[in-house]
Amino acid sequence: MASSSPLPLHTTPNLNPSHSKPTKIKQTQSFKPTQKLHEENKSYFHQISSLCKQSQIKQAITLLTEMNLKDVQIGPEIYGELLQGCVYDRALSTGQQIHARILKNGGFYSTNEYIETKLVIFYAKCDLLDVANQLFGKLERKNVFSWAAIIGLCCRMGSHEKALMGFNEMHKDGFFPDNFVIPNALKACSALQMIGFGKGVHGYALKMGYDSCVFVSSSLVDMYGKCGLLEDAKNVFDEIVDRNVVTWNSMIVSYVQNGMNEEALKVFYCMRMVGVEPTRVTVASFLSAAANVEAGDEGRQGHAIAVISGLEVDNILGSSLINFYSKIGFIEDAELVFSNMFDKDVVTWNLLISGYVQQGKIEDALDSCRRMRSENFGFDSVTLATILSASAKVRNMELGKECHSYCVRNNLDSDVVVANSIIEMYGKCESTDKARRVFEKTIQRDLTLWNTLIAAYAESGLSGEALKLFYQMQLEGVPPNVVSWNSVISGFLRNGQVTEAETLFSEMQCLEIQPNLITWTSLISGLAQNGHGDRAIRYFQEMQNRGLQPNTVSIISLLSACINISSLEFGKAIHGYIIRSQLFSSLSIVTSLVDMYAKCGNLHLARKFYDTVNYKELPIYNAMISGYSLHGQAGEALEVFKQMQNEKTKPDEITFTGLLSACNHAGLVDKGLKVFSDMISEYQMKPSIHHYGCMVSLLSRCENLDEALRFVLEMPLEPDAQILGTILSACKEQNNIELGEYLSQYLFKMEPDNPGNYVALSNTYAAAGRWDEVLKLRNIMKEKKLRKNPGCSWTQIGTELHAFVAGDKSHSQTKVIYETLAWLEKEMRFTHQHNMYD
DNA sequence: ATAGGGTTAG
Numbered sequence: 001m002a003s004s005s006p007l008p009l010h011t012t013p014n015l016n017p018s019h020s021k022p023t024k025i026k027q028t029q030s031f032k033p034t035q036k037l038h039e040e041n042k043s044y045f046h047q048i049s050s051l052c053k054q055s056q057i058k059q060a061i062t063l064l065t066e067m068n069l070k071d072v073q074i075g076p077e078i079y080g081e082l083l084q085g086c087v088y089d090r091a092l093s094t095g096q097q098i099h100a101r102i103l104k105n106g107g108f109y110s111t112n113e114y115i116e117t118k119l120v121i122f123y124a125k126c127d128l129l130d131v132a133n134q135l136f137g138k139l140e141r142k143n144v145f146s147w148a149a150i151i152g153l154c155c156r157m158g159s160h161e162k163a164l165m166g167f168n169e170m171h172k173d174g175f176f177p178d179n180f181v182i183p184n185a186l187k188a189c190s191a192l193q194m195i196g197f198g199k200g201v202h203g204y205a206l207k208m209g210y211d212s213c214v215f216v217s218s219s220l221v222d223m224y225g226k227c228g229l230l231e232d233a234k235n236v237f238d239e240i241v242d243r244n245v246v247t248w249n250s251m252i253v254s255y256v257q258n259g260m261n262e263e264a265l266k267v268f269y270c271m272r273m274v275g276v277e278p279t280r281v282t283v284a285s286f287l288s289a290a291a292n293v294e295a296g297d298e299g300r301q302g303h304a305i306a307v308i309s310g311l312e313v314d315n316i317l318g319s320s321l322i323n324f325y326s327k328i329g330f331i332e333d334a335e336l337v338f339s340n341m342f343d344k345d346v347v348t349w350n351l352l353i354s355g356y357v358q359q360g361k362i363e364d365a366l367d368s369c370r371r372m373r374s375e376n377f378g379f380d381s382v383t384l385a386t387i388l389s390a391s392a393k394v395r396n397m398e399l400g401k402e403c404h405s406y407c408v409r410n411n412l413d414s415d416v417v418v419a420n421s422i423i424e425m426y427g428k429c430e431s432t433d434k435a436r437r438v439f440e441k442t443i444q445r446d447l448t449l450w451n452t453l454i455a456a457y458a459e460s461g462l463s464g465e466a467l468k469l470f471y472q473m474q475l476e477g478v479p480p481n482v483v484s485w486n487s488v489i490s491g492f493l494r495n496g497q498v499t500e501a502e503t504l505f506s507e508m509q510c511l512e513i514q515p516n517l518i519t520w521t522s523l524i525s526g527l528a529q530n531g532h533g534d535r536a537i538r539y540f541q542e543m544q545n546r547g548l549q550p551n552t553v554s555i556i557s558l559l560s561a562c563i564n565i566s567s568l569e570f571g572k573a574i575h576g577y578i579i580r581s582q583l584f585s586s587l588s589i590v591t592s593l594v595d596m597y598a599k600c601g602n603l604h605l606a607r608k609f610y611d612t613v614n615y616k617e618l619p620i621y622n623a624m625i626s627g628y629s630l631h632g633q634a635g636e637a638l639e640v641f642k643q644m645q646n647e648k649t650k651p652d653e654i655t656f657t658g659l660l661s662a663c664n665h666a667g668l669v670d671k672g673l674k675v676f677s678d679m680i681s682e683y684q685m686k687p688s689i690h691h692y693g694c695m696v697s698l699l700s701r702c703e704n705l706d707e708a709l710r711f712v713l714e715m716p717l718e719p720d721a722q723i724l725g726t727i728l729s730a731c732k733e734q735n736n737i738e739l740g741e742y743l744s745q746y747l748f749k750m751e752p753d754n755p756g757n758y759v760a761l762s763n764t765y766a767a768a769g770r771w772d773e774v775l776k777l778r779n780i781m782k783e784k785k786l787r788k789n790p791g792c793s794w795t796q797i798g799t800e801l802h803a804f805v806a807g808d809k810s811h812s813q814t815k816v817i818y819e820t821l822a823w824l825e826k827e828m829r830f831t832h833q834h835n836m837y838d
Numbered sequence: 839a840t841a842g843g844g845t846t847a848g
Contacts, residue, residue: 183839218839249840256841281841288842319842350843385844420845451846458847486847521848557848 040072048078052085057094060085064101074105076112083118087125095122113139117146124149129157142173148180160188164197179210183219190226198223202236214240218247225254243274249281256289264289265298280311284320291320291327299324315343319351326355344375350382357390365390366399379406381415388421392428400425404438416444420452427456432465445476451483458491463500466491482508486519493526501526521554528561528570536561537570550577552586559592568600587613591620598627616647622654629662634671637662641675653688660694664701672698686716693723700730705739721750725757732764732796740764755781759792766800771816778823788827798824 044067051060060082067074079102086095099122102115116139123132136142136150147170154163167177167185177185182205189198202220210216217240224233233254240247248271255264268286271278278286283306290299303321311317318341325334334355341348349372356365369379369387384407391400404422407413413422419442426435435456442449450473457466470488473480485508492501505523508515515523520543527536540558543550550558555578562571575593583589590609597606610616610624621644628637641659644651656679663672676695679685692715699708708727712719724743731740740761747757758777765773774797781788788794801820 187839215839220839222840244839246840251840253840279840284841314842316842321842323842345842347843354843380844382844387844389845415844417845424846446845448846453846455846481846483847488847490847516847518848523848525848553848 040070041067041075041078044072045075045078045081049081052081052088055085055089057082057085057089057091061094061097076115079115080118083115083122087122090126092126092128095126111140113141113143117143117149120146121149124153127153127156129153142170142175144170144175144178144181147175148178148184151177151181152184155184155187158191160191163188164192164194167201176208177204179205179213179216182210182216186219186223190223193227195227195229198227211239212241214242214244214247218244218250221247221250221254225250225257228258230254230258230260243276245276245279245282248276249279249285252282252285252289256285256292259292261289261292261295265293265295268302278305278309278311280306280314280317283309283311284317287320287324291324294328296328296330299328313337313341315341315345315348319348322348322351322355326351326358329359331355331359331361344377346377346380346383349377350380350386353383354386357386357393360393362390362394362396379410379412381412381418384412385415385417385421388418388425392421392425395429397425397429397431400429413438413441414443416442416446416449419444420449423449423452423456427452427459430460432456432460432462445478447478447481447484450478450480451487454484454491455487458487458494461491461495463488463491463495463497480513482513482516482519485513485515486522489519490522490526493522493530496530498527498530498532517548517551517554520548521550521557525557525561525564528565528567531565533561533565533567533570536565537573540573544577549581552583552589555583555589556592559596562596563599566600568597568602571596571600587615587617587620591617591623594620594627595623598623599630603627603631603633616644616649618644618649618652618655621649622652622658625655625658625662629658629665632662632665634662634666634668638671638675651683653685653691656685656687657690657694660691660698664694664698667698667702669698669702669704689717689720689723692717692719693726696723697726700727701733705730705734705736709739721747721754721757724750725754725760728757728760728764732760732767735764735768737764737768737770753784753786755786755788756792758786759788759794763793763796763800766797769800769804769813771801771804771813771820774820775816775823794824794827 044063048060048063051057051063064074064078064082067078079098082098083095085091086098099119102119116135120132120136120139123135132150132153136146139146147166151163151166151170154160154166163184167181167188170177170181182201185201186198189195189201202223205211205216205220211220217236220236221233221240224230224236233251237243237247237251248267252264252267252271255261255267264285268278268282268289271282283302286302287299289295290302302324306313306317306321313321318337321337322334325331325337334352338344338348338352349368353365353368353372356362356368365387369383372379372383384403388400388403391397391403400422404413404425407418407422412418419438422438423435426432426438435453439445439449439453450469454466454469454473457463457469466488470480470484473484485504489501489504492498492504501523505515505519508519520539524536524539524543527533527539555574558574559571562568562574575596578584578589578593590613594606594610597603597609606624606627610620613620621640624640625637628634628640637659641651641655644655656675659675660672663669663675672695676687676691679687679691692711696708696711699705699711705727708730712723712727724747728740728743728747731737731743744757744761747754751757758781762774762777765771765777797820801817801824805817
């Protein structure tokens with residue numbers, strides 16, 4: 001049998017378009033030897049073949065040895081079967097043994113096209129690039145099968161250019177790429193984003209009739225999806241008659257990868273309607289879509305479907321679940337999935353950490369990092385980028401620095417995303433110099449990196465420097481995008497440089513950079529914060545005229561601009577917009593609305609919207625409490641607090657700030673003391689300096705100066721100037737000059753240019769009739785060119801003066817009184833009591 | 839043939 005050439009090899013593709021399963025095609029294109037075999041050989045062949053199919057290649061090799069010993073002829077097809085068995089099992093060393101036997105058996109076998117092809121396929125499937133290439137290069141006659149193996153290998157190895165070159169070359173040599181080669185070629189096209197090539201392959205597949213093969217058509221859907229051509233992906237998908245799970249999955253994945261999450265969810269439901277059983281890929285992709293649009297119910301259904309379908313939770317499905325649960329804020333469920341996975345990897349850990357960071361649980365995130373390390377997982381660039389942006393978020397430069405040096409030690413700082421997070425961290429901590437040094441050391445300066453540096457300067461109040469960088473990036477050939485413009489503009493607005501901001505705003509439009517929602521929102525709220533509420537409203541209208549719909553974030557930001565300028569009118573305009581565009585579904589918007597009405601002076605409306613919410617959360621309780629507090633309605637504020645206790649909502653520091661300042665405004669000492677002690681003992685919270693401030697102010701105003709002082713002396717925090725100032729202001733009512741002078745000593749050192757302290761001490765002196773001291777202080781203010789703050793009051797002095805004059809029959813201090821009077825008149829046009837000496 | 843994680847502006 002050995003002498004004749006054994007092979008009817010197909011070197012032209014099968015053009016029959018009817019087959020939908022590649023396995024069928026494989027059979028029709030078989031290149032097994034067909035000559036008549038010796039009977040004994042035949043029996044061995046059957047035994048070996050069936051052993052190979054049962055993955056018992058070792059036993060098959062024993063039979064091969066037996067054949068050798070019995071001197072039975074060994075046909076090439078036997079080696080072929082054996083090699084095929086090794087391919088299925090990825091049994092590299094066994095395959096190499098067979099290869100050795102082939103070589104030992106001499107030239108016929110090792111130069112037999114059938115065996116040579118099988119060897120190329122074997123080595124290619126085992127990912128031995130060099131060996132496979134070498135054998136392929138030595139082939140005297142290539143064929144579709146060896147080409148397919150090589151092209152597939154190139155794809156797996158990431159050599160996509162080589163894969164496409166192979167596709168062209170085989171075609172040029174007269175071998176027609178079949179439905180095994182086409183999916184690989186398409187994969188290479190999407191990896192290289194070569195849409196033109198991909199379309200060419202599509203055309204070729206149509207011409208050759210391969211479009212009816214699901215493998216080919218599913219790959220086309222995937223390719224178009226990965227290249228962002230969703231229309232084409234959808235068109236191909238719609239044309240497919242026999243869709244399988246992979247086809248559906250490819251369509252879902254295409255939508256997810258292009259941010260069309262709603263569509264992805266819809267495709268999933270269609271797939272369920274048709275009755276196709278989902279796989280792990282289906283559920284994982286569906287969960288990504290659900291996570292991206294924070295579709296809680298849908299995602300949970302996905303989880304249920306995975307359980308019902310008995311899908312094994314592998315790393316990928318598990319991490320999709322963790323991602324989903326942490327994106328919708330159900331970190332406990334994410335933790336549960338995490339702890340039930342028995343094969344964790346870096347990605348799983350990173351997702352848990354990132355989930356904690358998203359929920360603001362920085363301590364838990366760091367704790368997970370420690371656990372991750374104790375279980376022998378190293379941090380990668382993703383871990384570091386996550387922790388770095390957490391450090392930036394909470395402005396913890398100590399932590400940030402630690403991360404930075406870890407990156408340097410482990411060569412992670414060359415990763416652009418990591419470098420970007422480092423720069424952002426230093427920027428948020430107002431260390432622009434450090435941010436810049438990192439920027440300068442980074443070799444790959446992309447647009448994002450520039451934008452982050454610009455934002456670092458802009459947010460630190462260095463708007464001029466930000467603008468300089470904005471020009472510099474253009475000199476270095478990086479054109480700015482909307483983000484860059486936005487940062488520079490909001491940097492100016494933060495500094496009150498309204499004109500500069502507006503100039504840039506019109507400039508960007510001349511350069512045909514379209515302002516987006518963020519541009520508009522920053523401009524509007526920036527103008528409002530700088531006291532141009534009217535112009536802010538006009539910009540808001542202009543924005544709507546141009547067809548831009550505000551989203552939840554911009555609405556909230558607009559409402560806080562209303563609060564900033566206390567403009568009920570602007571607030572009502574936005575409220576009108578909210579009603580018209582049916583944005584009421586969002587709890588955060590209703591909360592902001594309540595906040596706006598409470599702070600802009602319409603407590604009644606605030607309460608009305610507060611009452612419409614059935615399932616309240618902490619922020620809306622806080623908004624209502626602070627609203628009542630502002631209006632001095634402590635009883636109502638405490639009522640809301642009781643309500644939230646009934647609903648088992650845990651208060652936070654903001655809640656207590658509201659409650660304490662409500663008691664403070666209403667002068668309710670006992671209630672204030674009760675809330676304060678509840679905060680510490682019942683809720684185990686540490687009061688901040690602000691909370692102490694409220695108490696001190698409350699106690700000192702209610703003529704309980706000693707108690708207030710005791711509070712200050714016993715507080716675990718260093719008292720700040722504001723607290724001392726509060727007591728100082730109270731000194732006048734108690735006629736306590738001694739304490740006033742004592743506190744002033746500190747205050748004048750702590751904040752030498754705060755006129756409030758001078759005014760407070762002056763009032764104390766005035767209350768005691770010490771007009772000479774009042775004038776002395778006034779002269780110091782004059783020397784220092786200090787102007788009285790709008791909040792500080794001279795009225796006290798006037799009142800005291802009036803009373804003093806009335807009682808001072810001896811006119812012993814006439815001169816100094818006249819002087820004081822003259823000054824007061826000038827200061828605050830204190831004319832209405834001009835006739836008190838008449 | 840299909841699947842998971844980290845970056846910039848409000």
